[in-house]
Amino acid sequence: MRKPLVAALFALVIAGAGVAPAVVAPAPAAASTYTSVSAVKADTKAAAPTLQAVSLAGTVALSNCSGSVIRFPNSADSDPALVLSNGHCLETGFPEPGEVIVDQASSRTFGLLNSAGTRVATLRAGKVAYSTMTDTDVTIYQLTSTYTTIKNSYGISALTVQDTHPTVGTAITVASGYWKRLYNCSIDGFAYRLKEGDWTWKDSIRYTSACNTIGGTSGSPVIDQATGKVVAVNNTGNEDGETCTVNNPCEVDASGNVTIHPGINYAEETYQIPACFTTGNKLNLSASGCTLPKP
Numbered sequence: 304m305r306k307p308l309v310a311a312l313f314a315l316v317i318a319g320a321g322v323a324p325a326v327v328a329p330a331p332a333a334a335s336t337y338t339s340v341s342a343v344k345a346d347t348k349a350a351a352p353t354l355q356a357v358s359l360a361g362t363v364a365l366s367n368c369s370g371s372v373i374r375f376p377n378s379a380d381s382d383p384a385l386v387l388s389n390g391h392c393l394e395t396g397f398p399e400p401g402e403v404i405v406d407q408a409s410s411r412t413f414g415l416l417n418s419a420g421t422r423v424a425t426l427r428a429g430k431v432a433y434s435t436m437t438d439t440d441v442t443i444y445q446l447t448s449t450y451t452t453i454k455n456s457y458g459i460s461a462l463t464v465q466d467t468h469p470t471v472g473t474a475i476t477v478a479s480g481y482w483k484r485l486y487n488c489s490i491d492g493f494a495y496r497l498k499e500g501d502w503t504w505k506d507s508i509r510y511t512s513a514c515n516t517i518g519g520t521s522g523s524p525v526i527d528q529a530t531g532k533v534v535a536v537n538n539t540g541n542e543d544g545e546t547c548t549v550n551n552p553c554e555v556d557a558s559g560n561v562t563i564h565p566g567i568n569y570a571e572e573t574y575q576i577p578a579c580f581t582t583g584n585k586l587n588l589s590a591s592g593c594t595l596p597k598p
Contacts, residue, residue: 304391304440304499304539304550305521305568306367354474354528357487358418361462362480362524363426365413368392369481371524372415372426372446372453373533374461375577375584380451382584384461386413386428386444387573388522389538390436398436400501403598405586407431409444415459420483423457432586433579437596438505439571440538442522445584462524465532466577469508474528477510477537477570481519487528488513497569499539499552508535508570509554516540516568525570533573540568 363370363386370388391397394411398404409431415424427447434442450461469490477486488511497507508525510516516523516537525535544565545551553563578592588597 304389305516305518305537306389306392355531357476357478357485357526357528357531359416359420359478359480359483359485360418361459362416362478363413364416364422364480364483365392365411365522366394367481367519368521369479369519369523369537370413371478371480371533372459372461373443373464373524374450375464375580376466377577377582378450378461378580378584380454381449383429384426384446384448384450384453385432385580385584386426386446387464387524387533387536388442388444389536389571390434390440390442391538392522393431393434393442398434400503401437402435403437403596404431404434405588405598407434411444413444413446414480415453415457416480416483417457417459423459424453426453433595435596436502436504438503439575439595440502440504441536441571441573441576443576443586462526463532464573464577465527465530465534466574468574469527469534469572473534475510475514475534476526476528477514477516477520477523478526479516479520479523479537481523482517484520486514486516486520491567494554494569495557496555497539497552498547498555500547500549503555504538504571506572508572509564510568510570512567514568515566535570535572537568537570541565 409428411428414422428444494507523537547553
């Protein structure tokens with residue numbers, strides 16, 4: 304799980320876990336743009352999508368992770384803004400397997416970044432709208448500011464979450480507000496189940512090797528370079544070649560076969576989230592089409 308050591312150990316003590324997460328390495332040089340051969344799977348007869356430059360605008364830096372200000376296709380400018388990060392970045396510790404947290408008070412702060420990675424504001428949460436590490440690895444904070452306030456005050460627009468399933472071969476950028484760094488690669492494939500320690504996630508995105516994310520990139524938005532929309536949230540990678548241990552997730556297929564990809568990193572899809580937020584950006588886990596785990 305991609306979070307700094309000190310903050311992670313604190314979270315583990317609170318959560319009662321007995322394992323240590325990844326250590327943060329010093330901030331490396333600019334991310335490689337190499338894409339592995341496995342990513343080149345598109346039909347050569349099909350027109351390639353027009354790619355756009357992805358920046359850090361709308362990303363945020365947490366005390367221990369990365370995140371982004373997000374909105375959904377049906378969000379209104381007057382709605383309270385939301386911040387997306389990982390479940391394992393929650394300030395009160397890792398949610399236990401099967402645990403779902405909703406409407407939990409929070410006054411957590413986030414450093415809002417512009418396109419150059421400069422911190423332009425401090426945003427504050429009013430609550431944790433939703434958090435879990437079951438089936439997915441996500442925390443969504445509701446802020447005390449609206450989208451209009453953030454746009455008018457700082458010139459920053461929220462990133463829109465795509466509400467359809469991503470596809471293999473899509474060119475993506477993992478945008479880390481913690482490190483103020485962009486990682487460019489492609490979607491290599493999908494893991495039917497991704498198991499790490501006591502947690503299991505469904506239908507996870509596997510990156511090509513160029514997205515060599517490190518501690519602190521947890522919670523970064525994964526952005527489709529063709530649309531500029533968020534398709535996933537970065538969360539983990541196999542660091543040591545171990546099998547199904549913390550910081551060493553394994554893939555489990557529908558038949559139960561286990562494989563590992565040492566050095567390869569992963570993200571959790573977000574297309575299923577918009578259906579669970581209705582008018583006013585209010586969480587409704589009983590809404591039609593909402594498949595997120597319930598408390």
